[in-house]
Amino acid sequence: xxxxxxxxxxxxxxxxxxxxxxxxxxxxxxxxxxxxxxxxxxxxxxxxxxxxxxxxxxxxxxxxxxxxxxxxxxxxxxxxxxxxxxxxxxxxxxxxxxxxxxxxxxxxxxxxxxxxxxxxxxxxxxxxxxxxxxxxxxxxxxxxxxxxxxxxxxxxxxxxxxxxxxxxxxxxxxxxxxxxxxxxxxxxxxxxxxxxxxxxxxxxxxxxxxxxxxxxxxxxxxxxxxxxxxxxxxxxxxxxxxxxxxxxxxxxxxx
Numbered sequence: 001x002x003x004x005x006x007x008x009x010x011x012x013x014x015x016x017x018x019x020x021x022x023x024x025x026x027x028x029x030x031x032x033x034x035x036x037x038x039x040x041x042x043x044x045x046x047x048x049x050x051x052x053x054x055x056x057x058x059x060x061x062x063x064x065x066x067x068x069x070x071x072x073x074x075x076x077x078x079x080x081x082x083x084x085x086x087x088x089x090x091x092x093x094x095x096x097x098x099x100x101x102x103x104x105x106x107x108x109x110x111x112x113x114x115x116x117x118x119x120x121x122x123x124x125x126x127x128x129x130x131x132x133x134x135x136x137x138x139x140x141x142x143x144x145x146x147x148x149x150x151x152x153x154x155x156x157x158x159x160x161x162x163x164x165x166x167x168x169x170x171x172x173x174x175x176x177x178x179x180x181x182x183x184x185x186x187x188x189x190x191x192x193x194x195x196x197x198x199x200x201x202x203x204x205x206x207x208x209x210x211x212x213x214x215x216x217x218x219x220x221x222x223x224x225x226x227x228x229x230x231x232x233x234x235x236x237x238x239x240x241x242x243x244x245x246x247x248x249x250x251x252x253x254x255x
Contacts, residue, residue, distance in 0.1 A: 082118060083252050086111040090241050097138065097237035100167065100191070100226055104233055105135040108240045115248060127240075127247040134236040141236075145229025159199035159218045163226075166194020188223060195219035 093107030109131045116124045170190020196219035203211045 079119065080252060083115065083248065086115050087245070090244060094234065094237040094241050098230055098234035100188075100230055105131065105138045105237045105240060108237060108244065109135050112244050115244075119248075119251065123247055123251060127244040130243045131240040134240040138233040138236050141229045141232045142226075145225040145232070159195040159202065159215075159222065162198025162201075163191045163195035163219070163222045166190035166192070166197070169194070191223050191226065192216070192219040195222045 090108045090111040093104050093111070096102035096107060097104030109128075112124060112128050112131045116128065121128070167190050170188070170193075196215040199218040200211060200215040203214055
């Protein structure tokens, strides 16, 4: 084969290589263009969906705010707000019935009466009656529990007065050496110390050690009697609260 023919074959081979490279490059460019076009279509599609969803959310928020404004303007929502405030007052009354020196069942009576003045006393007969009976029984229990507990250990009037004074001072945090515990612990310790001091002052006819023993025996007896009384008052408060809740829940929520 002549050199001319060799050159012709080499030139043909290079042309084939160049053509193959050009074809590959053209295919690659076409694939990239197709990918860019697909991505662009996807971005456009998702962009349209995003703005449609955003517009829908804005529309829903607008409708929700309008509905909320309309609801707030109605009296029924204010009744519900007042109702829940009175329920919180009644719950505070239940807690106070268990804790000495705090208002208890009287708060439940007040909640029932206020709801009756706002909503009407129709259907509140049982709730008001139970609350009043619970309050009167609670007063009687509070008095008798302290008296009976004091009488069992021969307590004097001085110890009972001292217990009241100590309870108040303990509640106000005025009892020394009580950096922790809060008003409840202050009430208990203050009551014991107050009753003990009152009894100690009264029993001046006794020797020192019997006098101290009697004083603290009286203080502990008064505290135990008070705690038992508060426990009973707490159960009465729970009953009064449940009756109030049952009598009013259906009228508020249409149950």
